[in-house]
Amino acid sequence: MLTRIDHVGIACVDLDASIAFYRRTYGFEVAHEEVNEEQGVREAMLRVNGTDDGGATYLQLLEPTRDDSPVAKFLARHGEGVHHIAFGTADVAGAAEEVGGRGVRVLDPAPRHGSMDSRIVFLHPKDCGGVLTELVQAADQGGGRGEG
Amino acid sequence: MLTRIDHVGIACVDLDASIAFYRRTYGFEVAHEEVNEEQGVREAMLRVNGTDDGGATYLQLLEPTRDDSPVAKFLARHGEGVHHIAFGTADVAGAAEEVGGRGVRVLDPAPRHGSMDSRIVFLHPKDCGGVLTELVQAADQGGGRGEG
Numbered sequence: 001m002l003t004r005i006d007h008v009g010i011a012c013v014d015l016d017a018s019i020a021f022y023r024r025t026y027g028f029e030v031a032h033e034e035v036n037e038e039q040g041v042r043e044a045m046l047r048v049n050g051t052d053d054g055g056a057t058y059l060q061l062l063e064p065t066r067d068d069s070p071v072a073k074f075l076a077r078h079g080e081g082v083h084h085i086a087f088g089t090a091d092v093a094g095a096a097e098e099v100g101g102r103g104v105r106v107l108d109p110a111p112r113h114g115s116m117d118s119r120i121v122f123l124h125p126k127d128c129g130g131v132l133t134e135l136v137q138a139a140d141q142g143g144g145r146g147e148g
Numbered sequence: 149m150l151t152r153i154d155h156v157g158i159a160c161v162d163l164d165a166s167i168a169f170y171r172r173t174y175g176f177e178v179a180h181e182e183v184n185e186e187q188g189v190r191e192a193m194l195r196v197n198g199t200d201d202g203g204a205t206y207l208q209l210l211e212p213t214r215d216d217s218p219v220a221k222f223l224a225r226h227g228e229g230v231h232h233i234a235f236g237t238a239d240v241a242g243a244a245e246e247v248g249g250r251g252v253r254v255l256d257p258a259p260r261h262g263s264m265d266s267r268i269v270f271l272h273p274k275d276c277g278g279v280l281t282e283l284v285q286a287a288d289q290g291g292g293r294g295e296g
Contacts, residue, residue, distance in 0.1 A: 026149060
């Protein structure tokens with residue numbers, strides 16, 4: 001059902017500074033950058049490796065664009081650090097239904113738009129051992145706004 | 149230098165319950181389980197996917213074995229959740245030296261024993277945007293106690 005760690009989401013106060021840190025320190029490069037107004041974040045995807053399901057694993061750096069966004073609230077409470085982990089799947093709607101049937105609250109009633117035209121749902125961290133967990137279907141796995 | 153996300157370390161209060169959650173909810177299976185007395189943890193590695201450097205990405209579930217271990221202190225402060233992320237490398241000593249030369253404090257003066265006979269160092273989270281970061285060389289990349 002879930003075939004890779006798609007990304008680790010990291011909350012930061014200054015996206016450009018975080019990008020510079022990861023490039024300078026480890027040599028990771030930005031594969032994609034976008035603003036997600038719905039989630040109130042400016043974000044960058046740094047590709048770390050390819051995965052054996054034909055996808056890839058990224059670091060996702062997240063800077064809030066407004067004070068009432070979930071990432072801004074996370075930063076106010078916890079400071080910078082890991083915000084969530086995301087598992088990749090070829091069928092996010094099906095995976096959400098399966099996981100929901102196993103007693104985990106799915107926070108999105110239907111998949112919504114994520115990074116790089118993916119489709120995503122979030123799971124309730126209290127049902128996932130304190131880990132804010134995302135399920136993601138990449139655009140080349142049938143994701144994208146067109147389907148949503 | 150760093151060629152994969154090797155694992156995401158997750159602190160939990162009850163390893164068996166966490167293993168059961170990840171198996172029941174997502175179908176992830178335990179690839180390896182061990183006690184690391186030095187770090188004061190009982191841990192399980194759940195393999196999620198293979199990576200294009202010939203390695204794999206795991207979830208690492210960590211239960212403290214004593215109250216003064218770093219993971220016990222993390223749980224007391226933050227509760228359950230993501231504890232650290234680990235990047236895989238073919239040369240952990242070389243990577244630690246490079247990263248140290250770029251102004252990041254390396255917490256271990258020499259690589260020490262990690263999961264599955266890997267060799268690891270930790271980096272200071274304050275130098276890594278709030279992310280406790282580990283560098284890991286797998287046993288089949290020349291890791292293992294024999295070299296250490």
